Amino acid sequence: MSTAFWSTSDTKVGPFTAVVAGDGAVLASGWTADVTELTSLISPALAPATLTERRDLGPVTTAVRRYHAGDLDVTADIEVRQRSGAFREHAWDMLRKVPAGSPVSYAEYATLTGNPAAVRAAASACARNAAALFVPCHRVIRTGGAPGNFRWGTDTKRWLLNHEQTA
Numbered sequence: 001m002s003t004a005f006w007s008t009s010d011t012k013v014g015p016f017t018a019v020v021a022g023d024g025a026v027l028a029s030g031w032t033a034d035v036t037e038l039t040s041l042i043s044p045a046l047a048p049a050t051l052t053e054r055r056d057l058g059p060v061t062t063a064v065r066r067y068h069a070g071d072l073d074v075t076a077d078i079e080v081r082q083r084s085g086a087f088r089e090h091a092w093d094m095l096r097k098v099p100a101g102s103p104v105s106y107a108e109y110a111t112l113t114g115n116p117a118a119v120r121a122a123a124s125a126c127a128r129n130a131a132a133l134f135v136p137c138h139r140v141i142r143t144g145g146a147p148g149n150f151r152w153g154t155d156t157k158r159w160l161l162n163h164e165q166t167a
Helices: 035-039 059-068 086-095 104-113 117-128 154-166
Strands: 001-013 014-021 026-030 050-055
Touching: 001 035, 001 104, 014 059, 026 035, 035 050, 035 104, 035 154, 086 104, 086 154
Parallel strands: 001 050
Antiparallel strands: 001 014, 014 026
């Protein structure tokens, strides 16, 4: 049986909640105050037996605050743990390499995964990403520059993209 911890922080773009494993790895995160929206995204293989609220999640909470204050690279050092198929896990790893302020199109993202024809699979990896911000799916946009879909809303995605261009 495993225990995970969660905390919600106020940010410039709304409440942000993170769920972390006992060792501090992010299991799920996003711009919501409802932890159940996140726990449903965690792979069954990683689902904690118990979930406990904490005021502060240490390095994760610090990274969330610093990112929203303009330190855009701070989330790269936070461990993330997600499980899925081989392509999706690789796609999430590649997404963590997309630099802040340099969004890529879904086609460019597919190319980064090593499979340029896998545009739909790359888009699916974004849609199934449980660890928003730490795996920055908001940095993938439509060809032509439109933001595209985002689990936490297009207004949040626009704010994040603008924040990364101007911080």
